[in-house]
Amino acid sequence: MALVTFSSPEYRDKTVYAVAGSHTETVLKLARENKIPVNFQCEDGECGSCVIKVSSTDKKLERMGGPLTEKEKAVLVEIGKLTKEEMEQMIVDDLPSTWRLACQMIVRDEDILVEY
Secondary structure, three states: EEEEEEEEEEEEEEEEEEEEOOHHHHHHHHHOOOOOOOOOOOOOOOOOOEEEEEEOOOOOOOOOOOOOOOOOHHHHHOOOOOOOHEEEEEEEOOOOOOOOEOOOOEEEOOEEEOOO
């Protein structure tokens, strides 16, 4: 089980349990199931409306989800959240991006903070 804390300036923080390892449990799906108002439109990783900032709450484990999908890479560059140089550096350093698309990010066995 993973703990996912959703945080927004307009809403009180809410922490929920997530089933880690599910290949269908996206951050957006988890938010919707728990009535957390994360913005979204297409739900397919093409519009960028569900962009979130993710950080690990366990500083010993800095993974924050699996690698970016190809759709995420393209959209995050397009909307200005990542530069191509930052993308290349993430690959070299094997570090995750703090910017993700809620509809694409699969929850792993790690406690995270999701800012939206």
